[in-house]
Amino acid sequence: MDDYRVGERVTNDDMLSQPATPGIGPEGLPTPSLPNQSPQTPEIPRPPIQGMPPLPEQSQPPNVGNGRARVRVLNGAANYGELTVTVGGETVASDLPFGTSTQYKNVKEGFQVVTVLATSYPRRIIYQEVIPFVATISVTLALVNTVNGVGIQTVIDLPCMSSTRRLACLRMINLSYNSGPLDLVLEDGRVVFSDVRFKEVTNYKRANEGKYNFKVINSPNRPMPIVSDISLINDLTYQIGGRWDALLEFSIDMKANTMYTIYILGNDGYLPALQPYILEN
CATH class of the missing domain: 2.60.40.1120 (Carboxypeptidase-like, regulatory domain)
Known part of the structure; x- marks a missing residue:
C-alpha cells in the first residue's frame, strides 16, 4: 500500500468623432466605455497558427484591469509524453511529464488562448482552446485524453x-x-x-x-x-x-x-x- 503525501464597429461618421459612453447591458449591468475608433485604421487579420486551424471569432470581453488568476497544470494525458502549456503566450508548464503537476502561477484575468504543445521533435501544437480566467480564482488545467487526442479539463479550486x-x-x-x-x-x-x-x-x-x-x-x-x-x-x-x-x-x-x-x-x-x-x- 502506497502512502501519498502532498508533494461592434461604429460606421456613422458623426459618432466616430465622439467618445463612446457607458451604456446599460444585459440584466441592467453597465458596459465599459469604448475607445474612439478611427475609420482610417484598417483591420489587419492575424495569420493562422502553424499546425492548427485558426480559432473561430468569439465574442468576448477584453482583458481588463490588473486582476490576476492562479493557474496550475496537471498532465493527465496518457501516452503523450512531456507537454508544454502556455496561457496567453505565457508559459505556465514546460516539458511536464505525465502524472506530474506545476505549482500555481499568476496569469491575466479574462479570456486567454491556452495552447498545448508537444515537447518531442517536431515541436507542434496539439491542442488549443480559449478559456476564461477570473481574478483571484485558482484553477487546475488538467490535460486529458480525448477521442481526438488531448483536451483540457478546467477544475476550479474553490475553497x-x-x-x-x-x-x-x-x-x-x-x-x-x-x-x-x-x-x-x-x-x-x-x-x-x-x-x-x-x-x-x-x-x-x-x-x-x-x-x-x-x-x-x-x-x-x-x-x-x-x-x-x-x-x-x-x-x-x-x-x-x-x-x-x-x-x-x-x-x-x-x-x-x-x-x-x-x-x-x-x-x-x-x-x-x-x-x-x-x-x-
Whole structure:
C-alpha cells in the first residue's frame, strides 16, 4: 500500500468623432466605455497558427484591469509524453511529464488562448482552446485524453466551506479515459464517493484529521444508497457487501484546514496503469 503525501464597429461618421459612453447591458449591468475608433485604421487579420486551424471569432470581453488568476497544470494525458502549456503566450508548464503537476502561477484575468504543445521533435501544437480566467480564482488545467487526442479539463479550486471544527476536505476526479464509473471506499468498504465517471468532479467531503486508507473499485452494477448527502467521511455508514477487487489502494494523512483532490490517472487494463495523484490546495 502506497502512502501519498502532498508533494461592434461604429460606421456613422458623426459618432466616430465622439467618445463612446457607458451604456446599460444585459440584466441592467453597465458596459465599459469604448475607445474612439478611427475609420482610417484598417483591420489587419492575424495569420493562422502553424499546425492548427485558426480559432473561430468569439465574442468576448477584453482583458481588463490588473486582476490576476492562479493557474496550475496537471498532465493527465496518457501516452503523450512531456507537454508544454502556455496561457496567453505565457508559459505556465514546460516539458511536464505525465502524472506530474506545476505549482500555481499568476496569469491575466479574462479570456486567454491556452495552447498545448508537444515537447518531442517536431515541436507542434496539439491542442488549443480559449478559456476564461477570473481574478483571484485558482484553477487546475488538467490535460486529458480525448477521442481526438488531448483536451483540457478546467477544475476550479474553490475553497471548502469553513467550519468551526478542525477538519480536512476531500474530493475526487476521474481522469482515466477508458475506465468505467469508479467508487472510492474506505478500507472497511464504506463508500466515500460513488459512480464517479470520466471528467466528473465530486463535491468536497470533510474529514477529521488522520490517516485514511482508501481503495478505488469499479462501481457495482446495482442500485446503491445516496451517499452524497453525508458531508463528513467519519459519519459514513453504507458499506459495499460481497466480494470486490480493488483497482488501487493508497493512503492520505489528512491535516486540518487542508483541501485534498484525488485525481485518477492512467488506463484501466494497459500502460500506463491506473494511478492516484493527490493534489493539495
